[in-house]
Amino acid sequence: PSRADLYRPRFHLTPESTWMNDPNGLIRHEGRWHAFYQNNPHGSLWGNLSWGHAVSDDLATWTHLPVALPCSEHEMIFSGSVVHDAENSSGLAAPGASGPLVAFYTSAYSPDHPTHPGLQAQSIAYSTDGGTEWTFYADNPILDRGSANFRDPKVFWHAESGRWVMVTVEAADQQVHLHTSANLLTWEEASVFTHPGLDGVLWECPDLLRVPVTGTADAPEGEAWVMVISTNPGGPAGGSGGYVLIGDFDGRTFTTQAQPQPLDLGQDCYAAVSFSGVEGAPVLLGWMNNWAYADQTPTDPWRSAMTLPRTLHLEPVAGGGLELLQHPIVPEAVRTVDLGAVATAVEPVVLDAVEPFRVQGTLGLRTPQRMVLRFGEEEAAPELVLSVDAEGRVVLDRSAAHGVDFAPEHGASAPYTPAAGSEEVAFDLVVDRSCVDLQLDGGRALVSQQIFPGAAEVSIRGESA
Numbered sequence: 001p002s003r004a005d006l007y008r009p010r011f012h013l014t015p016e017s018t019w020m021n022d023p024n025g026l027i028r029h030e031g032r033w034h035a036f037y038q039n040n041p042h043g044s045l046w047g048n049l050s051w052g053h054a055v056s057d058d059l060a061t062w063t064h065l066p067v068a069l070p071c072s073e074h075e076m077i078f079s080g081s082v083v084h085d086a087e088n089s090s091g092l093a094a095p096g097a098s099g100p101l102v103a104f105y106t107s108a109y110s111p112d113h114p115t116h117p118g119l120q121a122q123s124i125a126y127s128t129d130g131g132t133e134w135t136f137y138a139d140n141p142i143l144d145r146g147s148a149n150f151r152d153p154k155v156f157w158h159a160e161s162g163r164w165v166m167v168t169v170e171a172a173d174q175q176v177h178l179h180t181s182a183n184l185l186t187w188e189e190a191s192v193f194t195h196p197g198l199d200g201v202l203w204e205c206p207d208l209l210r211v212p213v214t215g216t217a218d219a220p221e222g223e224a225w226v227m228v229i230s231t232n233p234g235g236p237a238g239g240s241g242g243y244v245l246i247g248d249f250d251g252r253t254f255t256t257q258a259q260p261q262p263l264d265l266g267q268d269c270y271a272a273v274s275f276s277g278v279e280g281a282p283v284l285l286g287w288m289n290n291w292a293y294a295d296q297t298p299t300d301p302w303r304s305a306m307t308l309p310r311t312l313h314l315e316p317v318a319g320g321g322l323e324l325l326q327h328p329i330v331p332e333a334v335r336t337v338d339l340g341a342v343a344t345a346v347e348p349v350v351l352d353a354v355e356p357f358r359v360q361g362t363l364g365l366r367t368p369q370r371m372v373l374r375f376g377e378e379e380a381a382p383e384l385v386l387s388v389d390a391e392g393r394v395v396l397d398r399s400a401a402h403g404v405d406f407a408p409e410h411g412a413s414a415p416y417t418p419a420a421g422s423e424e425v426a427f428d429l430v431v432d433r434s435c436v437d438l439q440l441d442g443g444r445a446l447v448s449q450q451i452f453p454g455a456a457e458v459s460i461r462g463e464s465a
């Protein structure tokens with residue numbers, strides 16, 4: 001395969017030959033996973049934003065379908081979500097049918113739009129055939145604040161209050177707006193959420209999730225609510241990235257005492273949102289790219305992948321409070337190497353790097369040490385390095401992991417600091433060509449990074465200081 005072919009991941013969703021950004025309209029419906037996404041159907045850079053569409057039975061193999069929601073001359077179709085209106089509360093499907101799928105998206109109107117010049121407002125489209133054919137609603141937009149930065153509607157059903165809830169952002173004001181509705185068509189303002197801990201940036205693509213708490217002996221099972229907010233810039237590793245806040249939601253207002261925590265310590269996880277139609281632990285998917293350099297990834301004509309989907313749980317922490325655990329969903333068939341303790345894994349393990357692979361092992365925290373993935377045999381072969389420094393912090397560094405000149409100033413992930421007193425940290429690293437998903441410490445941290453080594457072979461070894 002050519003160098004460029006070696007960038008195309010096997011089981012991370014990529015567009016066929018065009019541009020992709022945020023995941024949109026994620027839903028599991030009638031046993032199938034639908035991923036819509038921000039797509040430029042006509043090019044490999046951002047523009048002509050429309051909703052691309054792919055479906056999967058297993059979240060690993062994706063089939064592309066035609067563009068679901070195309071842009072038009074004066075309107076781009078920005079990010080949003082899809083729900084199954086099972087009871088046909090909207091009346092958009094014929095009576096007696098199984099209820100429509102309803103897509104909520106942001107109408108991004110052009111500066112010369114006849115009635116909404118330069119504004120962003122929420123609109124809907126619906127499908128009565130399970131998600132293939134979509135019809136734009138005649139009375140769009142359905143929610144308009146006269147704002148130029150009001151976007152990214154995420155809608156879910158809240159059973160306790162018997163209402164639909166929509167979370168959106170006033171991006172430039174750093175606000176999440178919550179609205180509720182009985183019929184998906186008319187919406188009432190419920191509350192506005194702000195947080196001083198996430199400042200100075202655009203807020204985008206919010207999500208509000210009910211997440212199960214895993215029970216332990218002294219803490220019963222239950223659930224809590226997690227707000228996910230993407231910020232650009234201001235991400236944990238520079239450029240764009242995401243944060244989570246753990247709290248409570250009463251059907252109208254989200255409250256939290258917690259500080260924002262990074263959703264992902266890598267550079268490449270943005271606009272992450274959950275699938276609708278999933279019971280229990282939510283499944284989240286992020287855009288595996290960063291606005292700091294998304295237009296420069298060397299994969300032309302296709303651009304961008306999605307992260308691996310990950311499930312979310314909460315666990316009680318000693319001394320009170322909850323922490324978020326995330327587990328990437330990795331296809332069973334992926335070759336797995338157990339490296340054991342990195343400090344003693346000095347004999348390199350050599351693998352074919354064309355097919356996805358997974359490396360598991362442990363990093364000791366008492367002495368600086370590193371695991372090096374070296375792609376190819378040349379003197380200057382690209383290297384991806386997972387290291388522990390003298391302070392016991394874990395960093396994934398892709399500065400030298402490319403066979404091309406790529407984003408040199410965006411090399412190291414944000415560091416992960418394990419709980420005080422820990423002797424070692426387990427890692428689980430998945431490499432699917434240009435897509436790297438790292439899980440640390442049983443899911444206490446994830447690191448998503450793109451690398452562009454372009455080599456057909458990799459050797460993996462440990463080193464200690």
Ligand code: FRU
Nearest residue numbers: 022038078079151204205271
């Ligand atoms: C986030 C974002 C959204 C917007 C979309 C436009 O990456 O800026 O806020 O809806 O991308 O493509």
